[in-house]
Amino acid sequence: MKKIKTLDDVLGHIEDLRETIRFSDDLFPLVKDLFIFLKDMIPLLMEANISIKESTSRIPTATENIDNISEMTESSTNQVLDSIDTISGKLSALGEMIKKDSGAEEQTVLVDEISSMTNEMIFAFQFQDITTQKLEHTSRILKTVHDKFETLFKSFESMRMNSAMGSDVAKALEVEFQKQSIKEVENKEYFDEKTKDIMHHDTAVSQDDIDSLFK
Structure with missing residues (x-):
């Protein structure tokens, strides 16, 4: 007798048994359909397990990226707003000095300070380059997760079509x-x-x- 190693071997033995044992017409299709269902279901469950493991390892990274982007945006926005507020005060002071036509050295100091703070504001806006990279990374992570589950659902559809039991199970899950x-x-x-x-x-x-x- 051939050794059973796979579910295909089981199906082959069922065919042989049909010739030697009097299976009823109702029982034989049910037994055969059961093993076809199991043959489809086992790799599907293994694939689902792999997809879930990979997804659970990737999602925290995506979440961390989004949280980090939010923090960077908030920090840079506050920095720019503070700089604008300070520059506004220095411009007012500079305006008063110009009106009084006095304090040439102080005016120069103020102009230098305003110029420096303007450069800091420009530097603060460079966070966009970093956040763009993080968003692209997050997008790739989510696409990978999406593709994994899309493949899983296609396998599920294949199980539905291969056996009557698979179709019934699929319908029950949909319900x-x-x-x-x-x-x-x-x-x-x-x-x-x-x-x-x-x-x-x-x-x-x-x-x-x-x-x-x-x-």
Whole structure:
């Protein structure tokens, strides 16, 4: 007897058994379909496991990039605003000196300071080059994750087409996904309604009010 190493070998043995054992017409297609389903399902589950592992390792990097971009943008924006405020004060002081036609040396010092701060503002805007690189990196990460799951879904479609059981399982999963989607929409509508009601009455929000939103 040939040694069984793969599910293909199992299917071959089932065909042989059909010749030696009296499988009923109803039972044989069911057993064969079961092993076809398992043959498709095992690599699909392995692929799903790999995709999820890779995605979970990449997503934190993408999140960190976005957080870092936000911090850099905020820091640079504050620096530019502070510089503008300081330059405005120095320009006012310079204007007063010019009106009085006095303090030539002080005027020169102010002009130099304004020039220096202007250069600092220009330098601060260079953060855009860094953030652009980080955004491009984040985009590549998210595209890789998207492509992995797209490949996974294509494999899922292949399983659906290869066996009746695979088709039934796929349909059952779709029904569950639809139920979950409906539940999420209902939860969102409930949350929006409750928070709108609290805001509308402009009442103090207790811990019990907050807890009730997540029941």
